[in-house]
Amino acid sequence: MTTPVRLLRAGIDMGGTGTRLILLEGLREVAGLTLPTASFEALPKTQRSGELVNRLQQLCPADGQIVSLGIGASGPVNNRSGVIENDDTLACFSFFPLLDEMQQRLNVPAAIDNDAVVAALGEYHAGAGVGxxxxxxxxxxxxxxxxxxxxxxxxxxxxxxxxxxxxxxxxxxxxxxxxxxxxxxxxxxxxxxxxxxxxxxxxxxxxxxxxxxxxxxxxxxxxxxxxxxxxxxxxxxxxxxxxxxxxxxxxxxxxxxxxxxxxxxxxxxxxxxxxxxxxxxxxxxxxxxLGDVAGALGAALLPTIRLPHP
Ligand SMILES: [Zn+2]
The missing domain is CATH 3.30.420.40 (ATPase, nucleotide binding domain)
Incomplete structure (x- = not known):
């Protein structure tokens, strides 16, 4: 008999100091990791999305499958192109098609928004803001x-x-x-x-x-x-x-x-x-x-709750 696959939603909260990765089963965190955002600056821009995907796959348990990806990013995010536009505090993930690259590698639905929005969504769906x-x-x-x-x-x-x-x-x-x-x-x-x-x-x-x-x-x-x-x-x-x-x-x-x-x-x-x-x-x-986890949790929910683009 085959073991049922656990369907996991991936969320990433990118801040100027730390980048937090999370995998959710329902609303429950099954794995998480926080990396210094500066650690991505050492990589060429072309390798940064690949590194994030590798990290998510390493977090994924053997019986799990990542079914969607949501990202919350500090500062301005172009909601139409999905590109982060924040050279002031998040330069290493800005002005290149990070979301598209990750979506292609993971082959799952993906969405991105401002980090304050995803943190608010986390609290609204699973924390102080319910109701x-x-x-x-x-x-x-x-x-x-x-x-x-x-x-x-x-x-x-x-x-x-x-x-x-x-x-x-x-x-x-x-x-x-x-x-x-x-x-x-x-x-x-x-x-x-x-x-x-x-x-x-x-x-x-x-x-x-x-x-x-x-x-x-x-x-x-x-x-x-x-x-x-x-x-x-x-x-x-x-x-x-x-x-x-x-x-x-x-x-x-x-x-x-x-x-x-x-x-x-x-x-x-x-x-x-x-x-x-x-x-x-x-x-x-x-x-x-929810504290610090609100952003990554809300990001993971983003692809399923986000309003469609106009
Ligand atoms: Zn200001």
Whole structure:
């Protein structure tokens, strides 16, 4: 008797720092791997899609079969051509037909989208966003990613692009961002900003080791850290208040490595979101329940749930 083949959906979440690969059976992760994105820069462009396919095939169990591929990529992705257009933070996978090459090698349906969109889809289908009618997701990581899902459908611009809502002006006197905006939200409130600001107060800071408990302890004894966390909440709130005013979501999910610190900066966030009666903003804001895996998981779901191209 032959063993039934397990049908697996592959997902890849490409960020400036790490590239995460995942295989899903249903909604369950059966295998996963995170590689430094920089490790692909050492390869010629012509070998990068092949290397990703090899890695997926190595992850696939002997009784498994990859039946689809979804990719989420940091920064602009051309939704019509499927080409990543992000020379600023994802140059090694940009401006060549990565998706087409991988699709040909694997011979399965494939789809690609912005990483904020796939992370939002992951939370919507398997995490904090289940049942939400209009879900806003904000990723506080190296940069700021934003996605809005209306009954699970990603909001697009008129020319079918993902609006880069992490790049909205929130300050008149900040530094100039690579996107061209001065006082851009991403420069003012990403995890990178918080990390650098904390490093100046705690020079020995080791960010990957930093937990909510450790930081809570330190902020109780060091007023500068408590003040910094309050300021961070206000900075996040400056951009978020604009998005909440415009879109009125029933749920806002914060993700990225700074989201776990929400209990420590929520007072600053609440202060920035205060409005007069009649102008109140939606208050249902929570941290991601899937954490770092949301992007790869949502990417794996992409080929089966994605809206067709216009
Ligand atoms: Zn910007």
């Amino acid at each position: 939400s009618k209009r879900m806003l997701m904000v990723t506080l990581g190296t940069g700021i990613g934003v996605a809005l899902l209306d009954n699970g459908h990603p909001f697009r611009t008129a020319d079918d692009r993902h609006p880069e809502a992490g790049h909205i002006p929130v300050s008149g006197n900040g530094q100039r961002c690579y996107c061209g905006v001065t006082g851009c939200w991403e420069q003012e409130a990403s995890r990178s900003w918080l990390q650098e600001a904390l490093r100046q107060v705690m020079p020995a800071l080791d960010w990957p080791q930093l937990t909510v408990e450790v930081l809570k302890e330190k902020s109780a004894t060091e007023p500068r850290i408590a003040a910094l966390l309050h300021e961070y909440g206000e900075r996040v709130g400056r951009g978020l208040s604009t998005l909440l005013t415009l879109y009125g979501p029933d749920l806002t999910v914060l993700s990225g490595s700074a989201a776990a610190l929400l209990p420590l900066f929520s007072h600053g966030l609440d202060a920035a979101l205060q409005r007069a009666p009649g102008y109140r903003l939606p208050e249902n804001i929570m941290s991601s329940s």
